[in-house]
Amino acid sequence: MSTAAVHREHGPQDPCPEGIELYARALREGGIDRRDASPVPCLVDTGLLRPGTRDAARLEPVPPALALHRMLRATTDRAAHERRREERLAEAFAPLQRIDGRGAAVAENPAIRVVSGTGPINEAITEAMAGVAHELLCVQPNVHYNDSRGAAAQVVAMGRDQALLDRGARIRTLYQHTQRHMPLVLARYEQLRGDAEARSLDEVTDRLIVADRTVAFIPADEDGTVALEVRHPALVEFLGTTFYRLWWQATPMYPQTVHRPSLNGITPRQRAIAGLLVEGHTDAAIADRLGMNIRTARVHIAKLATTLGSESRAQLGYLIGRSGILDRGA
Numbered sequence: 001m002s003t004a005a006v007h008r009e010h011g012p013q014d015p016c017p018e019g020i021e022l023y024a025r026a027l028r029e030g031g032i033d034r035r036d037a038s039p040v041p042c043l044v045d046t047g048l049l050r051p052g053t054r055d056a057a058r059l060e061p062v063p064p065a066l067a068l069h070r071m072l073r074a075t076t077d078r079a080a081h082e083r084r085r086e087e088r089l090a091e092a093f094a095p096l097q098r099i100d101g102r103g104a105a106v107a108e109n110p111a112i113r114v115v116s117g118t119g120p121i122n123e124a125i126t127e128a129m130a131g132v133a134h135e136l137l138c139v140q141p142n143v144h145y146n147d148s149r150g151a152a153a154q155v156v157a158m159g160r161d162q163a164l165l166d167r168g169a170r171i172r173t174l175y176q177h178t179q180r181h182m183p184l185v186l187a188r189y190e191q192l193r194g195d196a197e198a199r200s201l202d203e204v205t206d207r208l209i210v211a212d213r214t215v216a217f218i219p220a221d222e223d224g225t226v227a228l229e230v231r232h233p234a235l236v237e238f239l240g241t242t243f244y245r246l247w248w249q250a251t252p253m254y255p256q257t258v259h260r261p262s263l264n265g266i267t268p269r270q271r272a273i274a275g276l277l278v279e280g281h282t283d284a285a286i287a288d289r290l291g292m293n294i295r296t297a298r299v300h301i302a303k304l305a306t307t308l309g310s311e312s313r314a315q316l317g318y319l320i321g322r323s324g325i326l327d328r329g330a
Contacts, residue, residue: 033057034058046071049062072245113229125160157188168194175201207219214231274320
């Protein structure tokens, strides 16, 4: 059977095995003939291959780091778009439900439900976790256990997680990379018994919980006191798929810790900052997106400038682009 006969349709951010294999060959050989790529058109459609600059009959591979950056950015943009859409739907239907006195009886399990207040949110999450039989997915962008409320929340979360693990389910959690240095985060996993893993990324989405691909929770305001309980199958599946696309790009932190290497004196954290600098973000915005304080962000920016030999902010952006550090694997 030919490659063309088995090639399946798929989304632009979901490369097929045939495409990845041919892309790897193009990276090793510096390019491939257009005829070899014709059975796998997704390579050109997704931007993994581009026309050769010297030979029109050949296709050249786009650097993996650049291709990955484009795909993750598109995924993040779609997730943000869906979240804004969910919020607009919830806002539009809230007054309609108040008009219709039968609103509470229309459906026992609404596709999207607004949950207000820290207490009700925790109760809804606890109820959802009590029914998990297979898998719990979590994104935790900011973890605070320094005050009494954080410590109390940690105790409650530990109990819920252990009960879930005792039923044979598994837990997968994504943190911001700065959280991997917090002793209490790792201590939490060391106390759990069962299939629990954690990884980290420099930049993650807002908080997300997906229980068994049947119900998901996402924030609906900035301070975390309003959440959306999502039960629409398509939306929950979308959120679960988005989680795993981030998961496979993340750095393991528990049970196995992986240390990311520096490249030509530039650390992975500095490369993440470089990417945000060339997008025009301020120091404060960079610190917020990477989960660090602004003083730490400025220290990293200063070290990056020294390494690249920059004397000004404008020159730093130019030198980042010329250095090619954003086009290389982390």
